[in-house]
Amino acid sequence: MLPVALNHYLIVAALLFCTGFAGVLLRRNVIVVFMCLELMLNAANIALVAFSRYNATVERPMMDGNVFVFFVITVAAAEVATGLAIIVALYRRRGTVMADDLTALKK
Amino acid sequence: MMHDVLFYLFAAMTLAPALLLVCSRNTVNAAMLMIVSFIGAASLFALLQAYLLAVLQVMVYAGAVVVLFLFIIMLLDVGHEGRLRAALSKLVAPLAFFAALGCCSVLAILSGRGGEAPAGLEASPAASAESFGMLLFTKYQLAFELTGFLLLAAMVGVIFISRRAIPAGNRTEGKE
Structure with a gap:
């Protein structure tokens, strides 16, 4: 039996998501924005694993949430590689990774 | 405890x-x-x-x-x-949104039902790697294969995106 309830895990996940979201909105450095995106994915993973654990029964083992986390981790790895390659290409073209200076579409 | x-x-x-x-x-x-x-x-x-x-x-x-x-x-x-964003006017909207989102999600979770300890199962089914393997190669076989393909596509894409750019003289569009 687990004394800490599902709500505790969900609050941690919600706070982590909000922290990541604040970072995405507030930061100018594209690399840090990208890190905050990873935090948000991580928060979703914590919620998924917690739901799977607390709703599992013998008849329905609720493995789908866990398997989904497995896929999220894989896709996030591919996403990080692609995103960082785009940042490198951006830096080669523009010489900056600050979101404020990347205004080509405004002009 | x-x-x-x-x-x-x-x-x-x-x-x-x-x-x-x-x-x-x-x-x-x-x-x-x-x-x-x-x-x-x-x-x-x-x-x-x-x-x-x-x-x-x-x-x-x-x-x-x-x-x-x-x-x-x-x-x-x-x-x-260097300096972080300092303009207060630009900070207000994201911080307000952040606070609202945080409060709403915490309240929604606290007001919800549930949160008791899991019933019946002492050991989670996710504890063993075997249960993952069984699902990955039966129910999620297609998704598993597609994920492998996605990784390959990402690898090829990364190599393509991050290759050295064409020298400026050969480019047709104007320089920034």
């Missing part, structure tokens, strides 16, 4: 570095804080008895992803950001 103490420890270990990351001016420090946060999340997975996911989290996130971030930070030499 032990579980409670560990939960609060790991929750703090997940959330505190994330908050510091949002406020840190040095990008290398941010990457290091990200490692601590990911290891905290992995500990939460272990606490939820998803041991395979905890190991994967440490290997893929705290290992590969952070190393990739550090590599790019050092390659581009953008370690220090």
Whole structure:
């Protein structure tokens, strides 16, 4: 039996998501924005694993949430590689990774 | 009791570095804080008895992803950001939205039903790697294969995007 309830895990996940979201909105450095995106994915993973654990029964083992986390981790790895390659290409073209200076579409 | 103490420890270990990351001016420090946060999340997975996911989290996130971030930070030499955004008018809207989102989600979770200890199962089915393998190669076979293909596509795409650009003289469009 687990004394800490599902709500505790969900609050941690919600706070982590909000922290990541604040970072995405507030930061100018594209690399840090990208890190905050990873935090948000991580928060979703914590919620998924917690739901799977607390709703599992013998008849329905609720493995789908866990398997989904497995896929999220894989896709996030591919996403990080692609995103960082785009940042490198951006830096080669523009010489900056600050979101404020990347205004080509405004002009 | 032990579980409670560990939960609060790991929750703090997940959330505190994330908050510091949002406020840190040095990008290398941010990457290091990200490692601590990911290891905290992995500990939460272990606490939820998803041991395979905890190991994967440490290997893929705290290992590969952070190393990739550090590599790019050092390659581009953008370690220090200088001042953070200072204009107060630009801060108000995101912070208000952040506070509203945080309060709403915490309230929604607290007001909800449930949160009791899991019924019946002493050991989580996610504790063994076998249960993952059985599902991955039966019910999720197609998704599994597609994920493999996605990784290949990402690899080819990364090589294509990050190859050396054509010299400026051969380019047809104007220089910025």
